[in-house]
Amino acid sequence: MRPDLKITAELIKPGARVLDLGCGDGELLEHLQSHKGVNGYGLEINPENITNCINKGVNVIEQDLDSGLENFADSSFDMVIMTETLQAVKAPDRMLREMLRIGEQCIVTFPNFAYWRCRLHLAMRGRMPVSRHLPHNWYDTPNIHLCTFKDFEQLCDDNHFNIVERFMVDASHNTRPLINRFPNFFGAFAFYRLGREPS
């Protein structure tokens, strides 16, 4: 299983109602269905991914995230998930508000643009970072809204999203003490679980 999905799966309670935005080939939902008795739906637009989901018996719906989620009722899911996709949507702030309208809570994962390798790449070479962590060129990247952990938490603050839980990992999806100390420098990917009201 993809390491980030494994981490995400651990954040989800058994039996939860889950909506996975950009569910890819359905790996996470298939795991949640068979191991946690989760009732889940995934949204996806890539035809190959959709066929893979169908072959796995995953409830996949062909729907473009950028064209809105109005068809989902308020509080109709326990958890709305978006893995490695927030940075690729047109309006991440609006997306997060929608996720917390539809779900009681949401989980978002995204790459950190302030990761030390990115900083080094930009500082030393003067070019947009391209690495295992962010593998695209500036002109062909789907990642149109890259941010740092600090930027993200500022957005949460401005919108009164409650950060229930967060943790960061390195580029190999491992946790390290140093990351806890300086997350915005040593963390490559973040996992945030958000709720509606600040506690």
Add this chain to the structure above:
Amino acid sequence: MTDGQKTSNSVGIVTPQVFSHEADFPLQCGRTLPGFELVYETYGELNSERSNALLICHALSGNHHAAGYHAADDRKPGWWDACVGPGKPIDSNRFFIVSVNNLGGCHGSTGPVTINPRTGELWGPEFPPVTVKDWVASQVLLADHLGIDCFAAIVGGSLGGMQALQWAIDQPQRVRSAVLIASAARLSAQNIAFNEIARQAITSDPNFAGGRYRQQHRNPNLGLMLARMVGHITYLSDDGMRQKFGRELKSGDLSLGQDVEFQVESYLQYQGRSFSQRFDANTYLLMTRALDYFDPASEYGDSLVDAVARTSARFCLISFTTDWRFSATRSKEIVDALIAARRNVCSAVIDSEHGHDSFLLPIPRYFDVLGGFLNRVHQDLNNAP
């Protein structure tokens, strides 16, 4: 069933069969049929658990002959032969496929062109109006006759998809999965409007004779032709027609001031004429009314969510980008209701330039989705408790 094979991936030569229901059959309209017959075909073998049955529901002008050939010298196979057969998306190696002509049809099942046993005469315009619900009720009796307690899948396009949905609502314990292709939970005003033009074309043909044309040895060919022509336009897309016909001329030359005929004119006339020779006008009226009246939500306080909350099938909804007769949005309405009702559903919107007709065409992604879903249904049969 399969006596011969015309090609290696064909179900081969098939022989239609007849199911007779001898008892009175009450209809939704309040009238009762004194029994009925349904003509049907089957492809593949029913397994020993009797769990692998798959029902194909046909659309407006379809019939029971979905796949294979009736005789070795048939020019054309059944209407869905591209999709139904060994190794095809609806795989006769996996499923015991049942394809039935709807009650009220004109290809062998009891309908306007059969004899009313009470009078000894043709039913004609006296045949009672039937609904999608009636079709399901009649097909339930056929399933009983065949010893099928639960269908592994019920599959239909357009009006056939509506039947699959009604099946899942009315008989939740007898439908394991339902595939609705280019379908809708009810018709739009625009859809009903097109059907009304078709009906007016037929009933205003002098040869319609109040529906008693057969008794008078006439046929409203012109009305049927016009009905089919307007219908056919709605089954295609603007782009699809441009690509298929453009502005090409069949005959004449504009620059010489001659009378000309565009390719599209001759195509529509041909389609209309051939339809008028093979389809019964009263059946056409009956089928379009069944389409118009279809609205399963109406029985549940106009809530489609409440209607589909009764279902227990796993659903697959497939729609096509250029279909404006049963647009992708109409399928989405059903998907949204199923999600709200917490039912299992998957959906795909297939890129195609062929409009509503796409559901009859072998479009690779469409077949991947349909075949993938049914393959999964078949796998799960073996894992089911």
